[in-house]
Amino acid sequence: MATDHSDQAVAALARERVDHRFKGLPPDAEGLTVGELAAERRSLFTGGFTTPVLALSAEALEHNLVAMERYSAAHGLAFAPHGKTSLAPQLFERQLAHGAWGITAAVPTQVRIYRAFGIQRIFLANEVVDAAALRWLAAELDADPDFRFIAYVDSVRGVELMDAALREAGARRPVDVVVELGGGEGARTGIRTEAECATVADAVAATGTLRLVGVAGYEGEVPRPDGERVRAWLRRLTALAADFDAAGRFEGVDEVVVSAGGSAWFDAVADVFAELPTLSRPVLKLLRSGAYVSHDDGHYRHLTPFNRVPEEGELHPAFRLWAQVVSRPEPGQAFLNAGKRDAAYDLDMPEPQLIRSARDATTRPATGLAITALSDQHAWVTVADGTDLEVGDWVGLGLSHPCTSFDKWQLIPVAEADGTVTDYIRTFF
Numbered sequence: 001m002a003t004d005h006s007d008q009a010v011a012a013l014a015r016e017r018v019d020h021r022f023k024g025l026p027p028d029a030e031g032l033t034v035g036e037l038a039a040e041r042r043s044l045f046t047g048g049f050t051t052p053v054l055a056l057s058a059e060a061l062e063h064n065l066v067a068m069e070r071y072s073a074a075h076g077l078a079f080a081p082h083g084k085t086s087l088a089p090q091l092f093e094r095q096l097a098h099g100a101w102g103i104t105a106a107v108p109t110q111v112r113i114y115r116a117f118g119i120q121r122i123f124l125a126n127e128v129v130d131a132a133a134l135r136w137l138a139a140e141l142d143a144d145p146d147f148r149f150i151a152y153v154d155s156v157r158g159v160e161l162m163d164a165a166l167r168e169a170g171a172r173r174p175v176d177v178v179v180e181l182g183g184g185e186g187a188r189t190g191i192r193t194e195a196e197c198a199t200v201a202d203a204v205a206a207t208g209t210l211r212l213v214g215v216a217g218y219e220g221e222v223p224r225p226d227g228e229r230v231r232a233w234l235r236r237l238t239a240l241a242a243d244f245d246a247a248g249r250f251e252g253v254d255e256v257v258v259s260a261g262g263s264a265w266f267d268a269v270a271d272v273f274a275e276l277p278t279l280s281r282p283v284l285k286l287l288r289s290g291a292y293v294s295h296d297d298g299h300y301r302h303l304t305p306f307n308r309v310p311e312e313g314e315l316h317p318a319f320r321l322w323a324q325v326v327s328r329p330e331p332g333q334a335f336l337n338a339g340k341r342d343a344a345y346d347l348d349m350p351e352p353q354l355i356r357s358a359r360d361a362t363t364r365p366a367t368g369l370a371i372t373a374l375s376d377q378h379a380w381v382t383v384a385d386g387t388d389l390e391v392g393d394w395v396g397l398g399l400s401h402p403c404t405s406f407d408k409w410q411l412i413p414v415a416e417a418d419g420t421v422t423d424y425i426r427t428f429f
Contacts, residue, residue: 006118010093013426014038022411023342024053034411034424044322044419045356051324051394052338054405055415056294058422060318061094067306067313068292069098074312075270080104080123080259082290086406087428089117091293102148104288108133111149113428115140123259124151125218125288127158127180127189131165138171145173150213150257152180154191159203159210166209174211177204178257179244181237183221190217194240201249212249214257214284215241219265230265234272245279259286267305267312291402294318298348298400319405321350321397323379324358328391334369336379336395342408345374348400352381358392366395 014035018025026048029037042048044055072079078101083092087110092103102121105111108130114122128134128151141147153159166175179197182190191197197215204212217237219230241258250256256279261269266289273285291300295315306314323338343350352366368387373380379397383389399405406412407429414423 004118006093009117010089013090016426018411023409024049024051024413025411026050034426038421038423041420041422044413044415044421045361045394047421049413051322052336052342053413054319054321054342054409055413055421056425057316057318057320058414058416060295060316061293061414063316064292064295064318065094065098067315068289071266071270071313072287073099075274077270077273077285077287079287080121081293082106082125082288083114084110085290085403086293086425087113088406088425089113089428090423090425092117092119095293101284101286104290108137112136115147120146121148122150123286123288124149125216127152127154129158129161131161131168134162134165135169137175138166138169138173141173141175142171148176150176150178152189152216153177153200153204153210154180154182154189156200156203159200159207163207163209171209174209176213177210178214178216178259179204179212179240181215181217181240183218183233184223186223187221188218190221194236194243197240201244205249211253212244213253213255214250214259215244216257216259216286218262219260219268220262225265227268230268231272234260234268235275238272238276241283242277242279250281253281255282255284257284257286259288261287261289263289263291263300264303265305267309294402294405296400296402296405297351297353297398300402317398319399319402320353321399322356322394323397325389325391325393325395328389332383332385334381334383334389336381337377338379338397339374339377341376343374343379343397344399344401344404344408346401346404349374350379350397350399352395353398354396355389356394356396358390358394369395371397
């Protein structure tokens, strides 16, 4: 849900000046605004960009936005993509334009960023027990009657802390909460049993500062997840919603929120949420997948549900990190000038995909190259016998795990297939 304030705040990003803060950008662009630089439509390869430089594919971004919009609509799901993936308000704006109900956050700091850019519907997939954050939230809700906010609760103690902080802040609007059902023994956060869920719901009902509006959780934390285990947990979640509704726990609520959905099992979420019985009031079936916007060339390439349901769509990897060969000290060894400070490495090593010759600008597949390790500012590359690779060549790398790729770059060029840079995405990590 976008607002005029959101549009204005995002538009203001184009007026930011390009300078030394933004790595990889052309040194001769110093002092230009981001909008002015974008209007020049420079080439990523010949327009003065310095390596390493991360780029997003314009075509892949648009494809992915459309793909999840269509998928959500086809399955009757509302969509609040997890914003912690990119922390990029320009992408939030595009997600909202492509039908997103709102944006999901992980911590209060992210909520503050979203509000600075006018996001009117925020789902916080965590319990908030920080009194300072709750004071700010109470003031934000009181100041804007159109701001809709929902957060997790997963303990009686958490409810007590929230209630105390909100009462001390003099909150006039109750904070909407959903009881978080945990994925099982050994999972991350969330209440382990339905009986404990009811106890926490009772604690919420005893406050005047919180309002129970539904149930939620994250199926990706189910231990040893597979289709059967994930669907069994999701059926526990929907049964909990039905039980709470039958017990009258949603009295006075316009709609019941039932939310789940990461990037690995959204097909299971769609299937099980479709089985949800009719409740006493409308149900907001809220999916929260976030990594789809850029997808990747590793972790999510293997995990995406579209591998199981290819007839329903596909996602395209949007990231490519371009680095240069800066050393060939031995026949089978090369080093690139990109490392841990530039590339995600927590799940998989970057994947060499293309070589762009420094001699004649021709491009060829990066056959025979493999990255075995990363230093802070170097990639260790093994080079197979007979592979043509020289100092100065550019190597295009595919990345794994979008969430730890976006956070290493404050301003990311968006490039068309021919290398023309049409926009720059600002992140706020």
